[in-house]
Amino acid sequence: MERLARGGASATFPAVSTKAALKSAYVAPLEDVGAADIGFVGGKNASLGEMISVLAKAGVPVPQGFAITVPAYRAFLKANGLEERIQAALGDMKHARVPVAETGLNIRRMIEAGKWPDDVAAAVREACAALKARAGGRADVAVRSSATAEDLPDASFAGQQDSFLNVSGDDAVLDAARKCFASLFTDRAISYRDQKGFDHTKVALSAGVQLMVRAANGGSGVMFSIDTETGFDRVVLINAVWGLGENVVRGLVDPDEYVVYKPLLDEEQLVPIIEKRLGAKAIKMIYARTSDESRTRNVPTSKVEQSSFVLSDAEILKLARWAKAIEVHYGRAMDMEWARDGETGELWIVQARPETVQSQRRRGLFKTYSLKEKGRKVLTGLAVGDAIVSGMVRIVRSTSEIESFPEGAILVAENTDPDWVPIMKRASAIVTDHGGRTSHAAIVSREMGLPAVVGTRTATHVLHDDQEITVSCGEGSDGFVYDGIANFEVKDIDLGSVPETRTKVMLNMANPAAALQWWQLPADGIGLARMEFIINNVIKVHPMALVRFDSLQDQKVREQIAELTRGYDDKSEYFVELLARGIAKIAASQHPRPVVVRMSDFKTNEYANLLGGRQFEPHEENPMLGFRGASRYYSPRYRDGFALECRAIKRVREKMGFTNVIVMIPFCRTPQEADRVLETMAQHGLERHTNGLEVYVMCELPSNVVLAEQFARRFDGFSIGSNDLTQLVLGVDRDSEVLAEHFDERHEAVTRTIRTVIDAAHTVGTRIALCGQAPSDYPEFAEFLVEAGIDAISVSPDSFLSVKRTVAEAEAKYKKKRA
Ligand code: PEP
Ligand code: MG
Numbered sequence: 001m002e003r004l005a006r007g008g009a010s011a012t013f014p015a016v017s018t019k020a021a022l023k024s025a026y027v028a029p030l031e032d033v034g035a036a037d038i039g040f041v042g043g044k045n046a047s048l049g050e051m052i053s054v055l056a057k058a059g060v061p062v063p064q065g066f067a068i069t070v071p072a073y074r075a076f077l078k079a080n081g082l083e084e085r086i087q088a089a090l091g092d093m094k095h096a097r098v099p100v101a102e103t104g105l106n107i108r109r110m111i112e113a114g115k116w117p118d119d120v121a122a123a124v125r126e127a128c129a130a131l132k133a134r135a136g137g138r139a140d141v142a143v144r145s146s147a148t149a150e151d152l153p154d155a156s157f158a159g160q161q162d163s164f165l166n167v168s169g170d171d172a173v174l175d176a177a178r179k180c181f182a183s184l185f186t187d188r189a190i191s192y193r194d195q196k197g198f199d200h201t202k203v204a205l206s207a208g209v210q211l212m213v214r215a216a217n218g219g220s221g222v223m224f225s226i227d228t229e230t231g232f233d234r235v236v237l238i239n240a241v242w243g244l245g246e247n248v249v250r251g252l253v254d255p256d257e258y259v260v261y262k263p264l265l266d267e268e269q270l271v272p273i274i275e276k277r278l279g280a281k282a283i284k285m286i287y288a289r290t291s292d293e294s295r296t297r298n299v300p301t302s303k304v305e306q307s308s309f310v311l312s313d314a315e316i317l318k319l320a321r322w323a324k325a326i327e328v329h330y331g332r333a334m335d336m337e338w339a340r341d342g343e344t345g346e347l348w349i350v351q352a353r354p355e356t357v358q359s360q361r362r363r364g365l366f367k368t369y370s371l372k373e374k375g376r377k378v379l380t381g382l383a384v385g386d387a388i389v390s391g392m393v394r395i396v397r398s399t400s401e402i403e404s405f406p407e408g409a410i411l412v413a414e415n416t417d418p419d420w421v422p423i424m425k426r427a428s429a430i431v432t433d434h435g436g437r438t439s440h441a442a443i444v445s446r447e448m449g450l451p452a453v454v455g456t457r458t459a460t461h462v463l464h465d466d467q468e469i470t471v472s473c474g475e476g477s478d479g480f481v482y483d484g485i486a487n488f489e490v491k492d493i494d495l496g497s498v499p500e501t502r503t504k505v506m507l508n509m510a511n512p513a514a515a516l517q518w519w520q521l522p523a524d525g526i527g528l529a530r531m532e533f534i535i536n537n538v539i540k541v542h543p544m545a546l547v548r549f550d551s552l553q554d555q556k557v558r559e560q561i562a563e564l565t566r567g568y569d570d571k572s573e574y575f576v577e578l579l580a581r582g583i584a585k586i587a588a589s590q591h592p593r594p595v596v597v598r599m600s601d602f603k604t605n606e607y608a609n610l611l612g613g614r615q616f617e618p619h620e621e622n623p624m625l626g627f628r629g630a631s632r633y634y635s636p637r638y639r640d641g642f643a644l645e646c647r648a649i650k651r652v653r654e655k656m657g658f659t660n661v662i663v664m665i666p667f668c669r670t671p672q673e674a675d676r677v678l679e680t681m682a683q684h685g686l687e688r689h690t691n692g693l694e695v696y697v698m699c700e701l702p703s704n705v706v707l708a709e710q711f712a713r714r715f716d717g718f719s720i721g722s723n724d725l726t727q728l729v730l731g732v733d734r735d736s737e738v739l740a741e742h743f744d745e746r747h748e749a750v751t752r753t754i755r756t757v758i759d760a761a762h763t764v765g766t767r768i769a770l771c772g773q774a775p776s777d778y779p780e781f782a783e784f785l786v787e788a789g790i791d792a793i794s795v796s797p798d799s800f801l802s803v804k805r806t807v808a809e810a811e812a813k814y815k816k817k818r819a
Contacts, residue, residue: 026072026123030065030210031056041067042146042206051352058325060349064134065141065210066127068177070148072120073204076181080114083201086185090200093190104187111182116174124177125170131211140168140212143176145183149193149203165296166212166287177207213350216286216296217342219310220245221255222438223319224355225262225327225334228446229383229437229477231358232519233333235274235588236260236320239438240310242301243284245337251415251435251442252298254280254455256310257382260320261588261656270657273316274584275477278567279436280457281306307567315340318347326352333359357446364495366520368798369474375484378463379431381456383472383479384442386517389429389451390470390485393463396423410471412459416441424448429471431459431481453479476514493801498522499808503785504792507590507800508771511537512582515589518797525593525660526586527719527794528771531645532602534582535610539575540564543641545612546571557612564611572644579648580656587658594660596696596719596771596794597652599645601666603628616641624733629667629698634680646684654691664696664719669703671710678714688716699768700724705753708760718761719794722772726750745774746781755788767791779806786810 033041033049041049045067052062077083086107093103116124132139144163162183164176183189184205193200213220221240226233239248239255247253259275281301288297311319319338326349327334337351369388394409399419405411411427413420415434424430424444430452432441437454445452451473453459459481463469470486473479506527509515512534535543541561545552549571552558565574587595603623608614616637620626632638652658663686668674674697678688681695688695697704697711700721704711711718722745727734729750732743744750754770761768769792775782776799785793786807795803 024071026069026075026120027127028067028069029127030067030208033067039070039148040206041069041208042148042204044144044146045206045208046146048208048210054329055326055349055352058322058329060322060325061346062349063211063213064131065208066131067146068120068124068127068207068209070204070206072123073181073206075117075120076114076178079117079120080110082110082114085110087201090190100187100191104185104190107185108182111185112178114178116178121174124174127209128170128173131209135211138211140166140214141173141209142212143167143173143180144208144210145180146206146208147184147203148206149198173209177209180207181205213339213346213348214341214343215244215339217243218340218345219243219342220248220337220339220350221310222248223323223336223338224438225323225336226355226358227259227516228355228358228442229386229473230516230519231361231363232516232589234262234519234591235516236262236323237437238311238316238319238323238338239279239436241279241281241284242305242310243286244296245285245339246296247283247285247298248436248438249440249443250417251432251439251454253283253436254434254457255436255438256281257436258311258316259585260316261584261591262320262324263591264657265317265321265324267657270655271313271317272584272588272656272658273313274581274588274656276309276316276581278307278309279455281310311340315347322347322349330354364520366493366495368491368493368517369472370489370491370798371470371472371474372487372489374470374472374482374486374488376482377480378469378483379453379456379459379481381431381453381459381479381481382437382442383475383477384430384437384445384452384454385450385473387429387449387451388470388472388474388486388488388490390468391428393465393467393469395460395463395465396420397460399423410469412463413441414460415439416444420444424450430454431456431463431471433457433459451479453481456481476511476517478513491798495520495522498801498804501804501807502811503790503807504769505800505804505807506594506596506769506771506792506794507797508776508794509586509589509797510534512585513537515586518800519589521797521800523590523593523800524792525590526595527769527792528664529583529586529595529597530601531579531583531598532600532606534579534586535600535602538582539578540611541575542607542610542613542616543572543575543644544616544638545610546575547640547644548616552612553615554612561612575644576647576651579645580651583648583652583661584656584658587652587661590660591658592660594662595658596662596664597649598664598666598698599633599642601629624727624735629669630665630673630677631667631669633665634676639680642680643684646681646686650685653693659692662694662696662716664698665715666698666721667700667724668697668711669701671707671714674711674714698724698771699757700728700772702728702753705757705760708757709764712761712764712766715766717767717769718757720754720757720768720770720772722750722754722770722774725753725772726774729753745772746778746784751784751788754785758788758790762789769794775803779803782806783810783813787814 030049031052035050037046092098142165167176223238238258241255256279257277261272264270264272283298288295333355335355391410395412402423408428410429412431432454435454470482504524507523508528509526510533568574604617604620605623608617633642694716696717697715698721699718726745732739771794776795
């Protein structure tokens with residue numbers, strides 16, 4: 001079938017129209033119909049056809065199929081004299097008061113008993129044969145109803161008209177299609193049309209016959225070409241479950257979640273998967289083994305299924321590439337469904353529609369929520385949205401409780417479905433036991449702008465009615481529920497008014513889960529990502545306890561680590577993989593701008609608190625002045641742990657492709673120590689200036705200032721750690737409450753030291769930044785740095801805008817002075 005040329009490509013869906021002359025055909029390949037063909041093949045087939053032709057152009061596979069058209073339906077009715085008989089039955093219903101149920105049943109029976117006209121049957125058989133040939137001999141298909149009355153809002157709703165899965169053979173297809181025709185006269189459909197005054201004979205039905213993706217023994221899920229929570233438009237978010245996909249949307253399962261960074265997908269050899277979260281996937285949907293194969297049921301998954309990812313890295317990348325192609329093709333953010341055939345292992349796209357929530361939000365305006373004081377953390381799940389809400393719990397088990405749901409309460413439920421929307425409208429936040437980011441509860445919450453924590457597993461057990469709680473989605477991709485009413489702050493951020501500055505203003509970032517939240521800030525990159533925070537946030541185990549797992553003495557710790565690292569043959573790999581992904585997520589949020597990742601700088605007392613840490617950390621009286629920073633990296637006590645840190649950096653830069661990552665060495669006491677560290681790094685595969693690797697050093701000890709030229713020769717840049725530098729210049733323990741009033745970065749002793757090292761660095765042509773806390777807290781300190789000629793300032797994200805303004809003002813002031 002030849003297709004007419006499309007209209008100009010628009011941002012929305014271009015309409016395709018088949019030749020008018022062909023609109024009398026009994027069958028039509030799906031790829032030959034489009035949005036303009038609703039009268040010919042019904043709404044569902046028209047949009048499926050549209051998608052198939054669009055995606056085929058983008059090189060994305062969609063299951064093939066054909067439509068048994070409206071002319072085929074009309075011919076069927078005519079050949080069996082059904083038009084008159086249906087009219088008569090409907091007339092009796094109206095005038096002789098025959099009940100709807102009786103009328104519906106009667107009409108459906110008439111249709112089901114009808115015989116296919118030979119020419120229609122022949123056309124269908126031919127189309128089946130052609131489809132089978134194209135599918136390499138496979139014949140199992142899904143047969144779905146596609147009604148023409150799209151102005152009936154629920155005319156094509158699941159359940160309104162029938163669909164048949166797993167249909168095999170021409171006769172079965174004809175049979176299923178006839179049942180689809182009959183389902184145009186379900187009792188519900190008849191009453192609905194009557195109520196709305198639609199003429200029953202004007203509505204027609206087409207059947208769609210499409211190759212099955214045998215996902216029941218494969219997998220399926222949903223994906224978005226944008227981050228659903230932050231709107232970050234450079235990632236693809238993929239959800240995956242075993243079996244059929246229905247459970248994902250219904251929120252009955254906690255799916256796997258993968259996040260892929262789109263800009264690096266073009267390079268074939270890179271694996272830019274920045275997040276892989278294993279979902280519980282406790283159940284899967286399969287076909288019920290009954291005579292009616294269209295029915296499905298849920299069965300428990302095996303332990304192996306629960307503890308394995310549904311998708312391999314190669315499959316994740318393939319889907320992400322398709323998502324990117326689909327987005328490019330439609331010219332907008334998209335929401336897609338995919339499925340994997342359990343027999344062939346092939347992946348398919350089965351649905352693609354525009355994403356409507358994040359892509360409609362106004363860019364450049366956002367609210368930030370920060371918790372000040374909070375109660376005990378009682379639940380953890382996935383955060384939907386970014387708000388924080390406090391309120392009273394109401395546990396709801398069924399929609400019958402809608403009347404009694406108090407306005408503004410926090411809805412707590414196992415999961416939700418479309419019938420729950422009226423309750424959700426009255427809620428101020430939602431917490432569920434099950435479901436991922438693409439579950440019904442998550443989708444509706446997002447649309448309503450309500451914060452939701454989904455997939456907590458135990459909310460309905462842990463919480464009780466009338467309990468006061470705080471639902472927090474303001475801390476990144478993890479969502480939390482705290483006991484009691486918390487104290488939090490809300491700030492409006494308008495990016496429209498951010499001034500440009502010559503001095504770079506960068507971000508200090510610690511938690512990968514929160515990194516994507518700040519992608520809209522016009523920062524010059526990340527000036528400090530403290531690796532020990534990432535270890536604490538996502539890994540929780542001491543690296544040496546993984547390297548020396550077999551020599552661990554504490555049995556309980558061994559068990560805990562064994563549990564955490566389940567699925568990893570090599571325990572070290574657990575550390576490297578999680579660390580690499582954590583760093584990659586932070587690096588992605590500002591890519592391709594520079595992201596300075598500082599190697600670990602735990603003190604011995606802090607490292608000892610990591611799981612398994614006690615056995616490997618010496619007890620020290622003065623950890624601040626002790627075994628920390630550079631001195632650990634080449635010491636036999638930690639060298640093997642440092643090797644893992646280096647492996648993670650290497651993976652992020654070389655395998656994932658984030659070459660914007662710069663390494664920084666903290667607490668480096670002497671140039672000789674610097675040499676040893678650089679040598680050790682090189683032994684671990686991180687050689688300065690190989691593959692463009694730059695290495696910075698923190699300037700946070702007086703020795704760094706005094707010997708600045710010597711350090712400068714060994715590194716590509718400095719970042720002043722004003723927290724430690726102040727501690728060491730003034731001799732004030734930065735952690736001491738007793739001495740707190742003496743700890744002041746603005747003291748002349750400190751500012752002079754800083755001025756000295758800025759000048760020294762510039763004399764030898766080395767870049768110098770500052771990443772301590774002071775400029776985030778004191779505008780006058782930021783001003784001082786500008787006046788002293790610093791190259792970059794790195795601050796906490798929530799103070800970014802105010803620092804940026806201060807810097808702009810300071811630049812104007814000192815330019816005038818200098819002029
Ligand atoms: C500093 O010392 O100023 C610094 C940024 O590092 P940390 O606070 O991690 O010691
Ligand atoms: Mg420091």
